[in-house]
Amino acid sequence: MSKGITSKNEDYSQWYNDIVIKADLAEHSAVKGCMVIKPYGYSIWEKMQAVLDQKFKDTGHSNAYFPLFIPKSFFSKEASHVEGFATECAVVTHYRLKNDGNGNIIVDETAKLEEELIVRPTSETIIWNTYKGWIQSYRDLPILVNQWANVVRWEMRTRLFLRTTEFLWQEGHTAHATAEEAIAETRQMLDVYADFAENWMGVPVVKGVKTPNERFAGALDTYCIEALMQDGKALQAGTSHFLGQNFAKAFDVKFTSKEGKLEHVWASSWGVSTRLMGALIMAHSDDAGLVLPPKLAPIQVVIVPIYKTDEELNNISAFVDTLIAKLKRLGISVKYDDRDTQRPGFKFAEYELKGVPVRLAIGARDMENGTVELARRDTREKQTVNQEGLEIYIPQLLEDIQQNIYKKAFDFRAEHITPANSYEEFKELLDGKAGFISAHWDGTPETEQKIKEETKATIRCVPLDNQQEDGVCIYSGKPSTQRVLFARAY
């Protein structure tokens, strides 16, 4: 039916790639591991940014911008941080090129930097180096700053949106007078992320905390939201870290408290990236293409006229113009596609591929009957509805689609959280049903590592709302007090 999209059941990875390319979201660039985000894909990212940015501001944060380059020496100041990122850093060593006399441009070896610069993989170090100059007293706290930026992590293998060498993200970096306040901030931002994932993206997530193995390099605790994709693999959709005083100590950031004591500052950092695009695509789309939740769709309603003569088109357009005016007043984004260079069938397929939630087709027949043909992308149902009252019906329908998309993903996930009570059962589930597997774990990094090596499944998180129950670890047989969520992940 749809041209050129591999079926989801046939080859999930290829299906994903096909959608990214055919829906015009992104493409591979001439630079290894880096992608070009195309205008349509970028417009979705912009919608995400706008919503998140407002949420950050509503919770008291301000945006700022820090350098792309980080002096190498900054990195070595926090031991576990450098260890975590050392193997994937791009390093700037020279600042000038020259002509070698044979028409080739080469690096000018005489222009070697005294200290190499790291292209930021994350900005904790440069930011905490800066915060040192901003903080003297408890009166200077808290600092609640967010940065929208690009970062570079030199991964060996990449996948469009899910893992690219350069990616776009936001990183919040906050400084507080007390541990309690920093933890509250960490948890608050996790809630912001979860709210965004569920109520805007329509992707249900598990809020949880990472095991020490999976923690951010330099954090005391890493909180996360974990989503489930349609192939049963998990995707970490966002993280929020409680950094304790690690970076304050590394960069000597102290403040004088109300009581007159000199103390190290407490910190949090939190981020989501263009990886959310990958989550959005994989969570909802089907073999006909992208399915977008109305709240993030750049085009919410597309209108396609069907006509034979200019007179018919003029007649339709007159009606459409007033409809568009009404819908725009309601804040609905509408596209009227009256190109006469493409036929209606082509347009139908194209907007389905691009995930536009609602499509109206209006022909001469409709104009006589006072109707339109309305198709919704999520269920692919078509119906004929009256022109009158569309401005009431469409907003309701968009809301309905938003709910339906979420519910579908929610039900899928509910069916794919399965308890396992033995290692055999665990492995069978992984290779068969997949999804999250809820199992007892003895709490040791050794067991976690063994399970990872043997099955490629990792502990995605310990859910925050976890019930305590006595049991035995599926791997070691040692006693356990709660189940944790395992899955194979992206």
Add this chain to the structure above:
RNA sequence: CGGGGUGUAGCGUAGCCCGGUAUCGCGCCACAUUUGGGAUGUGGAGGUCGUAGGUUCGAAUCCUGCCACCCCGACCA
């Protein structure tokens, strides 16, 4: 970094084994007929065959080096 694969028109490809200036489909352009689910016909444009060198009268084809990308693994907060 290890294993495998691929580079030929905007995209997807045939030709390569067995050397003689490149095939087909989609797309693109023009015109006509069309338009309620990816139109049809006719005509047309578009190529340093990834790159550098070698062998040869002659290289997309054989040989050597290099580059790029993709897949699998290792890796990946």
